Amino acid sequence: MAQGTPQRKRVVIIGATGLQGGSVARILAQSPDRYIIRGLTRNTSSPKAQELYKLGIQVQQADLDDSKSLQEAFHDAHVIFAMTDFWQHMSAEREEAQGKSIMDIAAELPHLEQLIWADLPDANKISEGFYPHVYHWQSKAAVSKYIREEKPELWKKTTAVLFPNYFENCLTQPATYLPIKQADGTYLRSFVLPETADLPNVAISDTGKLVQYILDHPDQCLEKTIAFYSETISEGEKVRSMAKAYNIDIRYHEMSSDEFQGILKKHMGDVTALDFTEQLLIFRDFGMIYGRPEFVQANQLPGLKLTTWKEFMEANDLHYYMTSA
Structure with missing residues (x-):
């Protein structure tokens, strides 16, 4: 050297x-x-x-x-x-x-x-x-x-x-993180948080x-x-940006904790589904x-x-x- x-x-x-x-x-x-x-x-x-x-x-x-x-x-x-x-x-x-x-x-x-x-x-x-x-x-x-x-x-x-x-979760887990196309051609984004709840991304x-x-x-x-x-961004903001960018109709549905866990349990255990849900609810309840x-x-x-x-x-x-x- x-x-x-x-x-x-x-x-x-x-x-x-x-x-x-x-x-x-x-x-x-x-x-x-x-x-x-x-x-x-x-x-x-x-x-x-x-x-x-x-x-x-x-x-x-x-x-x-x-x-x-x-x-x-x-x-x-x-x-x-x-x-x-x-x-x-x-x-x-x-x-x-x-x-x-x-x-x-x-x-x-x-x-x-x-x-x-x-x-x-x-x-x-x-x-x-x-x-x-x-x-x-x-x-x-x-x-x-x-x-x-x-x-x-x-x-x-x-x-x-x-x-x-x-x-990147949108790419690897689209069924959880992106809107889903419905039979009538519109899209539905279902998530456990209010559409105005900010998350760090x-x-x-x-x-x-x-x-x-x-x-x-x-x-x-x-x-x-x-x-x-x-940036902090809510699911509602993401939905609106995707609807505008792709010229599609996207509705937002705020799921209950039980409803959300029920979906998660299809591919993870009960304890892990609760873990995953509570981490999100912290942002709803504590900002x-x-x-x-x-x-x-x-x-x-x-x-x-x-x-x-x-x-x-x-x-x-x-x-x-x-x-x-």
Whole structure:
């Protein structure tokens, strides 16, 4: 290495073949002069893993339930993007254990400079115990509390990121997130919230942009929780924008909690359906909680350009994804 050349940082990305980690990997791979990227995945021979290889990313097998594999993957890390996936196994206890294991190992790393943790709010605290079944929020919030209270030196290197609703859900789960075509040719958007209830939204493909910002601005981001969303938008606003863009008639139906859970139970268990429903009802009953003053607002960070709903619609023909009843 030539004298004066800055050392490239080793960035270890958990879930590198997924939506969050994959975005981080692809964005940071555009700066090979700055980063050596190690992407972790359970299956290094998958098509998505092969795509990472082609970008010059090191792909390494690791399992969040196997602390030895994490120790091997983390040993020389300067930066870790850490996330856990509740929906993979739907066990809050397992997810919390995975998260704490990550933090135990990270806290002992001699070269670690920054850790970015994919977080969610404390539903029990925010709802004052009214919505106690949002397990996939609570497990992540418990890990954040663990870092702050049990690993204070690690917290000094940490940025927690609250993830919101993804625009991309419209593409991957259209029956849940888009209007459905009816027999008479009109469309119906059925959802559990009032059409005026605001939700935080983001393009998950922008995750890498935020992580790049965090790495470039540690003074603004360390020991902070960032609410990651580009804009707040209601389902009613989305319906109106789609009706106008595609010249179609869309009606909105506010479902009851029981009605919504009944639909969810067709493809998930009772407990998970309740979890999913309560997380949404928090926004109905307690407002746009991501906008609270204790959180840094990602859409207010200078120089960070996040995709808007309008831009997402322009890039994706959502009418094509709308299913029929």
